[in-house]
Amino acid sequence: MNAEPRLVEVRKNVLKQNDVVARALRGRFRGAGVLAVSLVSSPGSGKTAFLEKTLTLLQPRYKVAALVGDLATENDAARLARSQAPVKQIITGTVCHLEAAMVQNALDEWDLNHLDFLFIENVGNLVCPSSYDLGEDLRFVLLSVTEGEDKPLKYPTIFNSADVAIITKSDLASAVEFDEAAARRNIEAVRPGMEIFKLSAKTGEGIDGYLRFLENRRTNSRAAAGVPK
């Protein structure tokens, strides 16, 4: 045995396995012409209500489906099933985030070619999900008006990793004296130029503009991938 330690180069991404699966998923989504959207937020920000509204409104015109991550229960999937869209729960157990392989396994029985939109609701957590690529086209980060305008500054990593910010529960804004300008300023600080939608899943306020955005993104990504329609 040599006495002197030796330095050997490795240069490997620790999350390489996840990234490989995520890249394969992204390729499948593109090829099938599905717009895949993931949702991240803290617990209780209204992800499930937002998703239920989205599925219900898109359902008459598009084929939509959702995967929902939860630590322990199937309650969210049961709630979302009311929209009539196919919904599958991913129970993560003690894992605080979704990983690409969990999404891949959950999609096993679904034919992506029959889908227009796939929504992936992550576990309610603003820390851990930021490191894991799920192969999604767009990552939405949700912030409810009841949470405080400085959430983006407290969790800059996840806000920076997202493509779109959704300010939820806008119907409660005045009751909690939500400072919208400050919230927008904070989002802009951690992710300049990020698209922001403020809406209420309960009253429907602001939903139209957000749905148009989703539809346009689907049309554009289909065109870019050379998928007809």
Add this chain to the structure above:
Amino acid sequence: MHELSIAMSIVEMAQEEAGRHGQAHVQAVHLRLGRLSGVVKEALLTSYEMACAATPLEGSQLLIEEIPVEVFCPKCDAPRLVSSIQWFCCPECGTPTPTVLRGKELEVVALEIQE
């Protein structure tokens, strides 16, 4: 807290690599950790110790090089280090920029082994 599963991946990766060098004894793992990786250094160091327990890596060191966040400033046409991850703008001219060049790394760079 996902640092434990990440620490376990690092240990697994290091063991695999050591296997390529005749089951060499790993003394240290060099890791590059970006400020935007979503992984907390202190939590990772504690998790690493736990992940190494009862493995051939027990007692090895995790040496972390923290990588600052570098963005591209379109106005200066140059890479710049942000002064805070709560403010993605050029520290020289104040132009906001979403283009991150560096700072998301979570990479095993090298191993110190004894053959």
